[in-house]
Amino acid sequence: EDQVTQSPEALRLQEGESSSLNCSYTVSGLRGLFWYRQDPGKGPEFLFTLYSAGEEKEKERLKATLTKKESFLHITAPKPEDSATYLCAVMNRDDKIIFGKGTRLHILP
Amino acid sequence: ETGVTQSPTHLIKTRGQQVTLRCSSQSGHNTVSWYQQALGQGPQFIFQYYREEENGRGNFPPRFSGLQFPNYSSELNVNALELDDSALYLCASSVGDGEGYTFGSGTRLTVV
Numbered sequence: 001e002d003q004v005t006q007s008p009e010a011l012r013l014q015e016g017e018s019s020s021l022n023c024s025y026t027v028s029g030l031r032g033l034f035w036y037r038q039d040p041g042k043g044p045e046f047l048f049t050l051y052s053a054g055e056e057k058e059k060e061r062l063k064a065t066l067t068k069k070e071s072f073l074h075i076t077a078p079k080p081e082d083s084a085t086y087l088c089a090v091m092n093r094d095d096k097i098i099f100g101k102g103t104r105l106h107i108l109p
Numbered sequence: 110e111t112g113v114t115q116s117p118t119h120l121i122k123t124r125g126q127q128v129t130l131r132c133s134s135q136s137g138h139n140t141v142s143w144y145q146q147a148l149g150q151g152p153q154f155i156f157q158y159y160r161e162e163e164n165g166r167g168n169f170p171p172r173f174s175g176l177q178f179p180n181y182s183s184e185l186n187v188n189a190l191e192l193d194d195s196a197l198y199l200c201a202s203s204v205g206d207g208e209g210y211t212f213g214s215g216t217r218l219t220v221v
Contacts, residue, residue, distance in 0.1 A: 004151075006151075034209050034210075036209070036212075041214075042214050042215075043113075043199050043201075043212030043213050043214045043215050044152070044199070044201075044212045045212070046209035046210065046211060046212075047209075048209070049209050087151055087152070089151075089152075094165060095157060095164055095165040096154055096157075096165050096166075096167060097142065097154045097157075097165075098154065099144075099151035099152045099153070099154070100151050101149075101150055101151045102151050
């Protein structure tokens with residue numbers, strides 16, 4: 001069964017303290033892995049799509065990487081405005097999208 | 110500003126009733142998908158439409174159904190509402206090129 005597991009469930013960091021969020025996946029025919037940011041009461045906001053192992057993408061303080069079994073979202077020198085829930089999702093060969101439960105990130109000023 | 114608009118934003122229904130949720134996507138976004146998100150959980154895939162045809166479905170019973178229209182709008186219909194159907198329902202659209210989806214802000218459905 002296709003599955004996405006994110007860790008940790010929650011993470012508190014001091015402003016400027018870099019860290020990484022993990023997304024482990026099992027999927028039948030990966031067509032893409034997505035990272036989203038979700039603020040309370042809002043819909044997810046698209047960050048990145050990764051298609052194959054070894055691929056990396058960056059946007060401001062965020063960098064996403066992909067291997068055959070997991071993806072990491074690296075956050076460099078985070079700011080309080082980076083506080084949100086970060087969601088990882090995969091699309092399988094049947095165009096079905098499976099989300100993880102997310103990592104709640106809180107950046108302390 | 111998101112290009113996907115959902116209505117209503119909040120809704121309260123009684124168990125056993127039927128509900129229709131609406132979504133207006135960006136022009137040119139031929140793919141639309143619907144999700145159910147319970148509190149503290151990730152979104153669960155309900156189904157997806159491409160050019161008005163369903164082309165993917167998650168593990169939801171047939172009482173969850175949908176429609177996509179030529180004007181890039183879509184509907185999610187839920188019959189015989191149950192208490193566990195209380196959740197945030199999200200609509201997302203894409204041009205279908207494999208890139209990420211644009212989500213709306215959702216409809217918060219409460220079943221009492």
